[in-house]
Amino acid sequence: MNKFELILEEKISPIAQKISGQRHLRAIRDSFATIMTFLIIGSVFMIIANFPINGWEELQVKLFGEGFPQLIMTPVRVTFDFMSIYIAGAIAYNLSKRYNIDAFTVALLSIASFVLLIPFDAKIEIDGVSHVVPKVLQIGAWVGAKGLIVAIIVGIVVTEIFNLFIKKDIRIKMPPSVPEAVSKAFSALIPGFVIITLMLIVRFIFAATSYGSLLEMIYSLVAMPAQAFIGNNVFGAIGLSVASTLFWFLGINATSTLNGVIRPFWMQLQEQNMTAIQAGLTPPNILTEQFYDLIYMGGIGATLAVCIFLTLRSKSKQYKEIGKISVIPGMFNINEPVMFGLPIVLNPFAFIPLLVAPVVLIIINYYVMYFGIVPKPNGIYLPWTTPPIIQGYLITGSIKGALLQLFDMFVVMGIWFPFIKLMDKKQYELELQEDDEDDDFDFTL
Template sequence: MEKIQRFLETKLLPAATKVAGQRHLAAIRDGFISFIPFLIIGSIFIIIQDFPAPGWQELQVKLFGEFFNQFIILPKRVTYDIMSIFIVAAISYKLAQSYRIDAFSASMLSISAFILLTPITTTIDIDGTSHVVEKVITVGGWYGTNGIIVAIITALVVTEMFNFFIKKGIIIKMPDGVPPAVSRAFSALLPGFVIIVVMLLVRLLFMQTPYENIHDFIYQVVSLPMQSLVANNIFGAIGTVFAISLLWCLGLNGGTIVNGIMRPFWVPLQDENLAAIEAGKVAPNIITEQFFDMIWIGGAGATLAVVLVLLYKAKSKQYKELGKMSLAPGLFNINEPIMFGLPVVLNPVLMLPLLLGPIVITIVNYTAMALEIVARPTGVIIPWTTPPLIQGFLITGHWSGALLQLVDIVIVMLIWLPFIAVMDKKKVAEEAGVPDSKNSKGKMSVSS
C-alpha cells in the first residue's frame, strides 16, 4: 500500500496536474464550460417541445396552433445549431486571457477565420429539384456540432498567431495620446490582416482537394474514426470513467479534464440523437455526455451510494456524521465531502471501489440501452446538479432512466459495502479507545 501511495504522490499526481494545467487544454475546457449555460437554456425548450408525456404534441397544436412546435424550438436553433461560432470565440477568448493579450480582438479574429474556412452555400430542394444557394450561413451543419473540431483548431491557431505578433511587437503602434481603445484596435490591424490572408490560403488549398473544405477533411479523417473507436463504444466509455475516477483519486477534478478532451466528439453524437427524437425516431447513439451524467450519481465515482452506506450501515459516530453532512450535497451531485472527508483522495485502499463502481454500472447501463431495455439519452442537456432519478428521467425522457439509476445506486452500494465495513470496524475501535495492533507494528491503517 505504501508503494502504491508513493507512486500516486510522486509520479502520477505531478503528471496529471501538469496535464490539467496545460494552457490549451484549459482554454478548450473553460470555453466549453462557459457555453454550457446556453446549451441548458436550449435544452429547456427542447424538453418543452418534446416533453415525454402521451398526447403532449397534440395538446400543443390544440392550444397554440400547428406552428407552435417549430416556434418553441427556435432557442435551440440559436444555441445548439450555431454553437461552433460561439465555441471558437469562447476558446480563443480564454486562451488570449491566459496570454494577457486583447481577448476580444482574438475572439473576433477567430470567428472571422472560422467563417472564412466554412462553406457559405447550402442546397435546398424545390419541387424535387436541388438548388445551390450562395452566401448563406446555415443553421446546423458545419456551423453546428459538426464543425466543433475545426472551431477548436481555428481558435487555438488564430490566438497563437495573434499572440506571436503582439509579443514580438509586429503591430501598428499609435502615439501616446491616442485613447487605449483606439490603440488596441489598431494593434490588431496588422496581425488580423495576416491571419485572414493565411486562412484564405488554407481555404484555397482545401478547395483543390477532393474534400473541398477543411471541415469535411477533419470530419472524415479525425471525427468519424474518433467517434467510432473511442467516443461511441463501450470500451471508450469504460476508459473514460476509469480516467475520471483515477484523477479523482489524486484529488483532481477528472470530469473537467477528461470531458474537455472528449466533449468535441460527444457533441455531434448528442446532436444526432436530438435530430432523431425530433423526427420521431429512436436515438441512434448510446454514448453521449449525458450517458456519463447518469453514471455520476452523487458526483464522480457515483458516491451517493457511499453516503447511503455510511448512513445506514456505519456504526462509527464519525462516519455517521460524515454521511449526514454529505447527503444534501450528494443529492445534487457534489462529491467533495466524501472524497476529502472519508477520505478517498490518495487512499490506495479506496481506489478499488471508486474505480470499480463506475466501470460496472457503465457496462450495466450500456448493455441495458443496447438491448433497448432502457431508453437512450435524448441529447437534452440538464444542469449537472439535477438530483438522481429525476436526472435519469429527464436525460432519457422515460421512466426507465430513473429506474436504471436506482439499480446503479444499489450496485455501487454493494461494491462499497465490504470496504466501508472494514473501515467502520477500525473506526469504532478507535473511538472506543482500543489500540490498533496493526498500526502499533508500523503497518498502514485502512482508514488512513
C-alpha cells in the same frame, strides 16, 4: 506513507496536475463550461417542445396555433445549432486572457476565421433533383456540433498567431493621446490582416481538393473515427471512466479536463439524438455526455451510495458525521466532502470500488439501452447538479430512466458495501481504543 502512496504523490500526481493545468486544455475546458449555459437554456426549450406525454405537440398546436412547435424550437436553434461559432470565440477569448492580450478582438478574429473556412454553398433536393444554392450559411451543420473540432483548432491557432505578433511587437502603435479603443483597433490591424489572409489561403487550397474544405477533411479523417472509437464505443467509455477515476484518486479534479477533450465528439452524438427525436425517430446514440451523468450518481465513483451508508449504517462516529455532511452535496453530485473527508483520495482500499462501480454501471446501462429496455439519452443538456432519479427521467424522457438509476444505486451499494463496512469496522475499533485510553487517564484529585 507506504511505497504505493509515495509513488502516487511524488511521481504521478505532479504529472497529472501539469496536464490538468496546461493552458490550451484549460481554455478548452473553460470554454465548454461557458457555453454550457446556452445549451442548458436550449435544453429547457427542447423539453417544453418534446415533453414525454402523448399528444403534447397536438396540445401545443391547439392552444397556441400551428406555428408554435417551430417557434418554441427557435431557442434550441440559436444555442445548439451555433455552438461551434460560440466555441471558436470562447476558446480564443479564454486563451487570450492567459496571454494578457486583447481577448475580445482575438475572439472576434477567431469567429471570423472559422466562418471563413466554412463552405457557403448549400445542397437541397427538389423533386429528387439536387440543387446547389450559393451564398448560404446553413444553420446547424458546420456551425453546429459537426464543426467543433475545427472551431477548437481555429480558436487556438488564431490566438497563438496574434500573441506571436504582440510578443514580437509587430503592430501599429498609436500616440498615448489616442483613445484606448482606437489604439487597440490599430494594434490588431497587422496580426488580424495576416490571420484572415492565412485562413483565406487555407480555404482556397482545400476548395481545390476532393474534400472541398478543411472542415470536411478533419471530419472525415479525424472526427468520425474518433467519435466511433472514443465517443460512441463501450470500451472507450470504460477507458474514459478509468482515466477519470485515476485522476480523482490522486485528488485531482480532472474530470472536466478529460471531458473537455471528448466533449466535441459527445456533442455531435447528442445533436444526432436530438434531431432524431424531433423527426419522431429513435435516438441512434447511447454514449452521450448525459449517459455519464446517469452513471456518476453523487460524483465520480457513484459515491452517493457511500454517503447514504455512512449516514444510516456507520458505527464509527467520525464516519457517521462525514456521511451527514456529505449526503446533501452528494444528492447534487458533489462528492468532495466524502472524497477528502473519509478519505477516498489516496486510500488504496477504497480505490477498488471507486474504479469498479462506474465500470459496472457503464456495462449495465449501455446494454439495457442497446437492447431497447430503457430509452437512449434524448440529447438534452442538464446541469450536472441535477439529482439522480429526476436526472434519469429527464435524460431518457421515461420513468424507465429513473428506475434504472434506482437499480444502479443498489448495484453500487453492493459493490461499495464490503469495503466501506470493513473501513467502518476498523475506524470504530480505533475509536473504542481511544475511548479506553481516555478512561485510563480519567482521575480526580
